[in-house]
Amino acid sequence: MNILVIGTGYVGTTTALVLAEMGWNVTGLDTDVGKIERLRQGLPHFYEPGVEPMLRKQLDSGRLRFTAHTREAIEAADTIFICVGTPPLPDGSADLRYIKQVAEDIGRNLNAYKLVVIKSTVPVGTQRRVAEWVGAAQTEPKQFDVVSNPEFLREGKALYDALHPDRIIIGADTVSAGQRMKNMYHSMDCPILVTTPKTAELIKYAANSFLATKISYINELSRLCDKLGINVKEVAQGIGLDPRIGTSFLQAGIGYGGSCFPKDVASLLHTAHEHGSELKLLEEVVAVNRTQYMHLLEKARARLGDFSGKKVALLGLAFKPDTDDIRESIAIRIAERLVDERAYVAAHDPAAVLPAELCASVAQCSSVEQAMQDAHAVFLCTEWDEYLSIDWAAVKHSMHQPNIFDGRNVLDAGKLTTMGFFYQGVGYR
Numbered sequence: 068m069n070i071l072v073i074g075t076g077y078v079g080t081t082t083a084l085v086l087a088e089m090g091w092n093v094t095g096l097d098t099d100v101g102k103i104e105r106l107r108q109g110l111p112h113f114y115e116p117g118v119e120p121m122l123r124k125q126l127d128s129g130r131l132r133f134t135a136h137t138r139e140a141i142e143a144a145d146t147i148f149i150c151v152g153t154p155p156l157p158d159g160s161a162d163l164r165y166i167k168q169v170a171e172d173i174g175r176n177l178n179a180y181k182l183v184v185i186k187s188t189v190p191v192g193t194q195r196r197v198a199e200w201v202g203a204a205q206t207e208p209k210q211f212d213v214v215s216n217p218e219f220l221r222e223g224k225a226l227y228d229a230l231h232p233d234r235i236i237i238g239a240d241t242v243s244a245g246q247r248m249k250n251m252y253h254s255m256d257c258p259i260l261v262t263t264p265k266t267a268e269l270i271k272y273a274a275n276s277f278l279a280t281k282i283s284y285i286n287e288l289s290r291l292c293d294k295l296g297i298n299v300k301e302v303a304q305g306i307g308l309d310p311r312i313g314t315s316f317l318q319a320g321i322g323y324g325g326s327c328f329p330k331d332v333a334s335l336l337h338t339a340h341e342h343g344s345e346l347k348l349l350e351e352v353v354a355v356n357r358t359q360y361m362h363l364l365e366k367a368r369a370r371l372g373d374f375s376g377k378k379v380a381l382l383g384l385a386f387k388p389d390t391d392d393i394r395e396s397i398a399i400r401i402a403e404r405l406v407d408e409r410a411y412v413a414a415h416d417p418a419a420v421l422p423a424e425l426c427a428s429v430a431q432c433s434s435v436e437q438a439m440q441d442a443h444a445v446f447l448c449t450e451w452d453e454y455l456s457i458d459w460a461a462v463k464h465s466m467h468q469p470n471i472f473d474g475r476n477v478l479d480a481g482k483l484t485t486m487g488f489f490y491q492g493v494g495y496r
């Protein structure tokens with residue numbers, strides 16, 4: 068099987084690596100020549116644990132290559148994965164312009180039968196539209212199938228998730244296309260659900276929206292816990308012991324960010340509106356998430372008076388640990404708000420860097436100690452391992468005031484309080 072992966076971002080690069088690991092010949096194609104050059108040299112253009120060694124291993128094996136030559140790459144492939152971005156438009160709908168470009172590229176260069184696999188997250192009905200776009204761009208008629216095969220990996224655990232998926236969802240119009248996909252994934256040890264393309268597309272949005280709902284549920288509950296003097300972590304633990312509820316995705320904090328939950332929930336809401344349907348629960352999920360971080364800021368304001376002229380150490384910029392991705396990161400929103408309120412913000416992150424628009428107003432520090440020097444308060448926004456082993460006794464002396472606002476509820480409240488810190492998390496301690 069000669070597989071082409073179009074779009075070598077987070078998902079495309081991971082997909083290409085995993086398919087090569089499964090033994091297939093894989094080519095990665097991207098319009099960004101800089102990314103292709105780096106990948107060819109074995110240097111990932113993003114931070115993701117395990118990707119660099121596997122990239123080098125697969126380049127050495129000869130099963131993986133990268134190119135920017137669209138025509139040659141499409142002609143040589145029998146199976147084509149579409150992994151380009153589907154960013155949000157201002158109205159919340161998914162921007163399908165990159166998907167359309169790729170579909171037309173495939174159509175123009177279709178020299179023999181190809182199986183086209185949509186891995187990008189796309190709204191219900193996109194598989195049909197891709198088939199139309201490929202068909203309309205053809206110069207001479209050749210057969211092809213388009214299937215939906217959504218991806219469920221998490222950033223920071225991308226390789227593990229892609230190598231050990233919980234399930235594989237295949238949305239196919241024909242039995243033969245579904246069977247080709249099952250053959251491709253035959254070495255994967257997980258349930259494979261073959262369904263219609265529209266169902267597969269909705270499963271992806273429904274999964275992300277459900278996870279976002281769990282987070283907003285526990286976050287909204289955390290606000291009540293604050294008022295009642297109840298530790299939300301214990302509530303989450305207590306309800307999570309019921310296997311019907313489960314412990315995962317019940318970690319209260321400053322809210323969910325990233326390139327997917329905010330955009331995918333917005334896109335599903337848009338789809339519902341387009342079809343005259345309302346998803347009121349999901350609208351509330353968004354509303355809770357939009358305001359969640361403000362509650363921690365409010366706690367800090369109550370302690371500090373106001374932020375003007377105060378130094379705040381911001382620990383973590385990435386939307387979650389083990390990634391350098393700051394797309395829709397709540398940490399960035401908090402930094403912006405603090406700057407607006409004239410705080411002096413000193414940020415630290417082991418991998419992520421400040422967005423260009425904050426470089427002039429926020430300092431990026433190379434160490435935690437530097438960020439905390441003379442600070443009136445620490446805001447922990449991303450639960451990197453490094454922050455769990457901070458020598459608090461040592462940094463306390465260098466701080467102006469020992470105030471900690473833990474936006475991820477991961478620090479030891481009891482220990483820090485005993486040490487003389489003022490500690491506040493989300494949902495009572």
Ligand SMILES: NC(=O)C1=CN([C@@H]2O[C@H](COP(=O)(O)OP(=O)(O)OC[C@H]3O[C@@H](n4cnc5c(N)ncnc54)[C@H](O)[C@@H]3O)[C@@H](O)[C@H]2O)C=CC1
Binds near residue numbers: 075097099218327
């Ligand atoms: N990042 C994640 O954790 C996950 C993302 N997804 C979905 O996967 C899709 C891709 O996401 P990411 O990998 O994060 O995006 P990304 O932005 O990291 O990568 C997209 C890549 O596509 C390339 N590209 C755009 N147009 C192209 C064209 N015409 N031909 C060739 N290459 C082209 C871009 O240069 C870029 O390198 C999105 O739909 C996303 O929702 C799904 C599961 C997880």
Ligand SMILES: O=C(O)[C@H]1O[C@H](OP(=O)(O)OP(=O)(O)OC[C@H]2O[C@@H](n3ccc(=O)[nH]c3=O)[C@H](O)[C@@H]2O)[C@H](O)[C@@H](O)[C@@H]1O
Binds near residue numbers: 220221278
């Ligand atoms: O479609 C996607 O792109 C992906 O989106 C998420 O993955 P990801 O965004 O990488 O990261 P998550 O681990 O899901 O975290 C998302 C956000 O939720 C927050 N979160 C997560 C869990 C929790 O209990 N509480 C909480 O606030 C995280 O801090 C982070 O900001 C899903 O978990 C993946 O299954 C999906 O494939």
